[in-house]
Amino acid sequence: MAIKDYIRERFFPHLWCPGCGHGIVLNALLRAVERMGLKKNDLVMVSGIGCSSRISGYVDFHTLHTLHGRALAFATGVKMGHPELNILVPMGDGDALAIGGNHFIHAARRNIDLTAIVMNNRIYGMTGGQYSPLSGYGMLATTAPYQNIDHDFDVVALSTAAGASFVARSTTYHVQQLTDILEKAINHKGFSVVEVLSQCPTYFGRKNRLGSATDMMDRFKETTTPIGSKAKEKDPTLIERGIFVEKEIPEYCAEYDKLIERAMKKGA
Amino acid sequence: MTNNIRFVQGNEACVEGALYAGLDFFAGYPITPSTEVAEHLANRLPAKGGKFLQMEDEIASMCAIIGASLTGKKVMTATSGPGFSLKQEALGYAIMAEIPCVVVNVQRGGPSTGNPTHVSQADVMQARWGRHGDQSIVCLTASNNQDVFEMTVEAFNIAETYRTPVVLLLDETVGHMREKIVVPKAGEIPLVERLRTAVREGVDYHPYLPREDGRLPMSDFGDVHRYNVTGLFHDMWGFPTTNPGVVHGLLRHLNDKINNNANQMARYKEYYMDDAERVLISYGASARSALHVVENRRPRGERLGLLELQTLWPFPDVVVREKCRNAVSVCVVEMNMGQVMQAVKAAVDDPDKVFLANRIDGNLITPTDIRGILRLIQGRGV
Numbered sequence: 001m002a003i004k005d006y007i008r009e010r011f012f013p014h015l016w017c018p019g020c021g022h023g024i025v026l027n028a029l030l031r032a033v034e035r036m037g038l039k040k041n042d043l044v045m046v047s048g049i050g051c052s053s054r055i056s057g058y059v060d061f062h063t064l065h066t067l068h069g070r071a072l073a074f075a076t077g078v079k080m081g082h083p084e085l086n087i088l089v090p091m092g093d094g095d096a097l098a099i100g101g102n103h104f105i106h107a108a109r110r111n112i113d114l115t116a117i118v119m120n121n122r123i124y125g126m127t128g129g130q131y132s133p134l135s136g137y138g139m140l141a142t143t144a145p146y147q148n149i150d151h152d153f154d155v156v157a158l159s160t161a162a163g164a165s166f167v168a169r170s171t172t173y174h175v176q177q178l179t180d181i182l183e184k185a186i187n188h189k190g191f192s193v194v195e196v197l198s199q200c201p202t203y204f205g206r207k208n209r210l211g212s213a214t215d216m217m218d219r220f221k222e223t224t225t226p227i228g229s230k231a232k233e234k235d236p237t238l239i240e241r242g243i244f245v246e247k248e249i250p251e252y253c254a255e256y257d258k259l260i261e262r263a264m265k266k267g268a
Numbered sequence: 269m270t271n272n273i274r275f276v277q278g279n280e281a282c283v284e285g286a287l288y289a290g291l292d293f294f295a296g297y298p299i300t301p302s303t304e305v306a307e308h309l310a311n312r313l314p315a316k317g318g319k320f321l322q323m324e325d326e327i328a329s330m331c332a333i334i335g336a337s338l339t340g341k342k343v344m345t346a347t348s349g350p351g352f353s354l355k356q357e358a359l360g361y362a363i364m365a366e367i368p369c370v371v372v373n374v375q376r377g378g379p380s381t382g383n384p385t386h387v388s389q390a391d392v393m394q395a396r397w398g399r400h401g402d403q404s405i406v407c408l409t410a411s412n413n414q415d416v417f418e419m420t421v422e423a424f425n426i427a428e429t430y431r432t433p434v435v436l437l438l439d440e441t442v443g444h445m446r447e448k449i450v451v452p453k454a455g456e457i458p459l460v461e462r463l464r465t466a467v468r469e470g471v472d473y474h475p476y477l478p479r480e481d482g483r484l485p486m487s488d489f490g491d492v493h494r495y496n497v498t499g500l501f502h503d504m505w506g507f508p509t510t511n512p513g514v515v516h517g518l519l520r521h522l523n524d525k526i527n528n529n530a531n532q533m534a535r536y537k538e539y540y541m542d543d544a545e546r547v548l549i550s551y552g553a554s555a556r557s558a559l560h561v562v563e564n565r566r567p568r569g570e571r572l573g574l575l576e577l578q579t580l581w582p583f584p585d586v587v588v589r590e591k592c593r594n595a596v597s598v599c600v601v602e603m604n605m606g607q608v609m610q611a612v613k614a615a616v617d618d619p620d621k622v623f624l625a626n627r628i629d630g631n632l633i634t635p636t637d638i639r640g641i642l643r644l645i646q647g648r649g650v
Contacts, residue, residue, distance in 0.1 A: 040494060041491070046335070063496045065498035065500070065508070066361070067357060077321075077332035077335025081337075105324075
């Protein structure tokens with residue numbers, strides 16, 4: 001199947017700004033899906049609210065555009081209702097980790113077979129450029145005009161601590177790695193988290209004088225490095241890219257099937 | 269015959285009704301006085317191959333049942349006041365996206381944390397208006413455990429018929445008291461099953477295009493039709509739009525779907541209403557005390573009658589107006605500060621003949637409470 005068979009052409013042109021990183025994520029995602037030969041009827045995309053979450057309208061899967069922060073809760077219901085489906089959950093950084101933080105932690109804790117894609121552009125773009133928990137200390141935004149005093153947290157560390165069995169990070173610059181990681185994440189039986197550093201040139205970029213979209217992508221190249229590289233030893237401030245966690249532990253739906261067996265035996 | 273008889277709490281009668289109706293998936297969170305619904309389902313659902321999830325909070329529970337409903341399951345959640353408040357946004361989503369589900373609220377003292385183990389009926393208006401935006405909702409209630417069973421089944425039937433969430437408002441008294449129920453045999457109460465589209469694979473399926481008879485056929489996630497579901501205003505494909513014509517049309521559809529069928533959904537019971545001079549209107553646990561007053565005063569020559577409402581929303585104004593037409597006075601008996609009384613006043617021909625007999629201190633309103641207020645209304649003092 002060609003990539004464009006996975007797209008709902010009738011709803012294009014999309015609403016993202018020129019230079020937005022989300023288009024690259026869509027691209028990588030579709031290439032991963034196409035490489036895996038997944039059938040469209042077996043694919044569900046559940047998204048939250050924000051520029052990131054509009055991605056679901058553009059793909060020819062079963063799509064569920066939910067409420068701000070709640071994508072994982074809806075997705076849990078879909079997965080438990082029909083466990084054979086492949087469920088992708090793209091969310092924004094504020095969407096997944098601010099208002100959605102609690103659902104994120106518990107979906108990871110359950111290790112339910114969903115693929116969470118955190119499209120991290122460190123801003124609330126759709127509403128015009130307010131700071132998010134991932135914006136970082138010292139950054140500017142419309143609701144942080146005197147520089148942000150909130151520190152961010154490490155999405156990889158958070159996901160790992162919460163119990164996710166697959167945790168990875170890449171960027172919109174590293175689209176080949178991103179595609180490979182997405183393929184592995186979707187294949188993985190358990191809760192997979194893929195953090196994608198993405199650019200919002202319109203708000204985060206402009207407010208913080210980060211230049212054009214391509215300037216911002218170059219910065220992803222300059223400020224990130226593969227896990228455990230020599231460059232990281234030399235400069236600990238570099239952000240690591242790659243797969244941090246990949247373990248085989250009991251998945252929630254499979255555990256639930258065993259629970260049903262126990263319950264039915266007890267009842268008999 | 270005897271193994272159909274059970275002696276259970278109202279919460280368990282609700283569980284029996286839900287299972288009878290075909291409940292397949294429940295997601296909930298513990299909250300007094302609804303917790304028993306979750307606990308019983310934690311036992312019963314997996315034993316019949318269904319799924320029970322205790323989610324991390326009330327919001328997640330509501331969202332999870334919506335997700336599961338889209339895979340074709342009959343779904344339910346249960347909560348009380350504070351949890352019902354939390355669920356409002358997602359409940360509005362289910363209304364907007366037209367997703368069948370049942371939301372049980374076993375009312376307790378409020379507002380806020382209120383009185384977790386005490387009764388009230390103060391969430392009636394919240395059930396109607398708790399969400400932002402213009403919309404209508406279906407809300408049922410029951411005063412005894414057999415009716416809890418039947419109204420639970422009815423809730424599922426209405427949810428599937430109209431592709432809408434249904435709120436089932438119980439209260440702490442009915443939820444926790446034990447009473448006999450008779451579980452009907454399979455088939456005795458007709459069930460409405462999910463209406464699925466007849467559109468074949470490869471043909472364009474419109475999730476939000478009503479049939480000629482007004483019903484909206486669904487398609488399960490995972491089946492042959494792929495479509496979008498969103499809480500934004502959407503066209504017949506489910507794709508977001510701000511087109512004024514579409515927005516107006518959808519808003520009208522969501523509201524008319526419920527309001528135009530108010531008569532079909534109006535469930536109620538009447539006692540001694542034929543020649544009633546003074547009508548009592550009540551629902552839930554209050555109706556039990558109200559009925560006691562009517563049955564006690566009738567042999568003494570007082571022409572009292574009771575109209576027990578089982579459908580609270582859409583409010584059965586036509587029924588109420590008709591039944592109260594010849595009444596000298598109408599007394600609404602409830603455990604709140606006059607929520608249904610407001611709706612009754614708006615429905616009857618003469619609002620000045622409507623009075624409130626209420627109790628709001630966390631204790632069940634008694635026949636004595638009601639009689640005392642009736643005497644005042646009748647001009648007979650204390």
